[in-house]
Amino acid sequence: MRKIFCLIIVIISLTAISCKKFLNETDPNSINLNNYFKTQSDFDLAVNGAYNQLRGLYNNKSAWTMGEMRSDNTHYDYKSSDQAVATTNRCAVADFLDDKYNNQTPAKWNAGFNAISAVNTILDHIDDIKLTDASRNAIIGQSKFIRALSYFDLVRFYGGLPIYKHAPLTREETYIPRSSVQEVYDLIIADATDAAAKLDAPTFPQTGRATKGAALTLLGDVYLTLKKYDLAENALKQVTAMGYTLFPNYGDAFALVNKNGRESVFEIQFNTALSVPQANTDASVYNFLPRMANTTVVTGINYNNITTVGGYNTPTQDLISAYESGDLRLDASIGIAEGTFNATDDFTATAVKSAVNYTAPAGKTGRPFPKKFLHAHTIGNQTNDDWPVYRYSEVLLLLAESLILQGKGGEALTYLNQVRTRAFGDATHNITTTDQATLQTIILKERRVELAFENKRWLDLVRTGNAVAVMTAFGIKQKAMYSYLQPGSYNVTENRLLFPIPNAEILLNDKLTPNPGY
Structure with a gap:
């Protein structure tokens, strides 16, 4: 929030000086928030900018460091001669040795609030011009989906957060305390619900923009996290009637020719075909x-x-x-x-x-x-892969889990086995048990292998209450294998289920409180 506040101060200062010197004169070439939104195209460009911020939230080093390397899915190659700060800080996250000074985890916080700030600016100015109902709904729906998605990601990694429903214009509006986890979820649910009401159902091939299907999937994921299983079931069953389907082969879901295809519910867009400096690539x-x-x-x-x-x-x-x-x-x-x-x-x-x-x-x-994520490309460290946030296979698994946890194991098998039939090529490995405890174990493992490397595993372990036990046992095996691991590594406690609030933010905002243990 430091950059936002500084920018606001600069704009206010320059405006004050201009008024004193020129009174009623206005520079026609000057762009500010009071004169920017003049056409629908201006809003469309602003929404594109908000989508752009999601790249930093879901597909940068902090995303897979915190979502996968923190878990039992992935680790790192140790290089004794490379003990640079960034390297040791990233490895510290995997080893449960990170602290409030870690320089790898703040990137997720910054990206999330950048996305929220971009959305709030759009929503604050949505009534600046007259738009058709369809255009207005599309802009608001996409914006609220992005804000809900951003807060949902942040609240699971950091806990309670400052809630910004509008772009802050003063120091007092910028530096505010953390709201409770429940208050954050209340905002997420309100935004996702409104987005689902305003956005259209998907048409195929998709454009990469949020749809009603994406908003309902997010809502179902939120409700499952909050243990509101009946509400999750209701949201997710609506998604199953929207024309999504699984590709015949698992690898097809990630093929470049299938970007935004029928298995994609929402993915972060990358396009190497754009010219520099607009080009954006996944590496x-x-x-x-x-x-x-x-x-x-x-x-x-x-x-x-x-x-x-x-x-x-x-x-x-x-x-x-x-x-x-x-x-x-x-x-x-x-x-x-x-x-x-x-x-x-x-x-x-x-x-x-x-x-x-x-x-x-x-x-x-x-x-x-x-x-x-490896497909043909022409320039090293620049690939054209999109990054999956929600695939239809996850919709099926989320729905199956919500049914299992309501004691509807028989119905859950319909959705679970769609994923497994694709995975094995036939129905010979389909699950038949309806025992709730057994199915809960099966669904967690199924999510692990279906969604590997999509930054879901750590969150799944925390959500299901398995993180401490699983990662403690995993750490014992890791320390037996790798002599470079420090004795204090993999000390997995309840405090480690959240990451530290970035220390720089706490220094800037004395109303922020640190997470326990940091």
């Missing part, structure tokens, strides 16, 4: 590969990611072992870069192998990497 896979002087064997592009981005979000054996025999998602989700590490822990790849039943040959190391 996640280069973060997830081992550090290599030349990535050609894996990506087809010669790129050196040793000193830039590589070595993170490495799939764990624990995750690989979670895939059942015959589950086609393993080969589609995880690849093995086969080669050798040198004395400085950098990797030379000689082949890419399947993760299914993989055993490294003598003299070689098989280093797993998330494969589902």
Whole structure:
């Protein structure tokens, strides 16, 4: 919020000076919030800018560091000679050693509030001009969806938050205390409900903008998190009647030709076809590969990611072992870069192998990497992959879980087994038990393998009350495997279920209180 406040002060100061010097004269070339929104195009551009902020919230280093590396899904390549602050801070998140000074976790906070700020500016000025009802509903619906999505992400990682329903224009409006978790959820539900009422159902192929289906999916996810299972069921069942479907093959859901397709409910947009400086690219896979002087064997592009981005979000054996025999998602989700590490822990790849039943040959190391986001591209560290936030398979799993938790196990199997039939290629591995406790365990595991690397695992462990037990047991195995882990790592307590409020924010705003344990 520091940047927002400083900008406001500059605008107010300049306006005051102009009034004193020029009285009634106005610079026709000056753009400010009082004269910007003159056409629908101005609002459309502003909404595009709000969508842009979601890239930083859902697909940057803090997103997968906090959503996947914090969990038992992924870890990192340790490099003894690379102990730069960013490196050690990112690894500290995975090892449960992060503190309020960590420089990797604030990026999510900043991106979330940037998105909220962008939305609030739009909503504050929506009545500046006359719009058709359809245009006005589309702008408000998309804006409230973005705000609800942003607050939903932030509240699960940080707990109670400052609530901004309008863009702050004064210091007093900017520096406010945290509201309770319930108050944040009240706003999320109100926004998502209004978005669902105002947005149209999806048409295919989609444009990448939020739809009624996306808003209802978000609402169902929120209600499930709040243990309001009947309300979750109601929202999610509406989504199942909107024309979404699963692609025949799991890997098709991530193929570039299927962006915004029938399995996509909402995804973050990337487009390498745009010209510089408008081009926006997803480079996640280069973060997830081992550090290599030349990535050609894996990506087809010669790129050196040793000193830039590589070595993170490495799939764990624990995750690989979670895939059942015959589950086609393993080969589609995880690849093995086969080669050798040198004395400085950098990797030379000689082949890419399947993760299914993989055993490294003598003299070689098989280093797993998330494969589902690797597709053909022409420039190193720039790919055209969108980032999935909600896929239809998750709608089915959320709905199945909401039914299981209401004791409707038989009905839940209809939705759960749609996902499993696709995963195994036929119905031979479908679940038949209707025991509630057994199904709860099954659904958590099913979400793990279906949504691997989509930044869901840590949140699932916290939501289901399994984080402390699962990550404590996982930490014991990790420390037995890796001598570089500190004795105090994986000390997983209830306080560690939330991340620290960024220290810089607390220093700026003395009304913010830190999370317990930080």
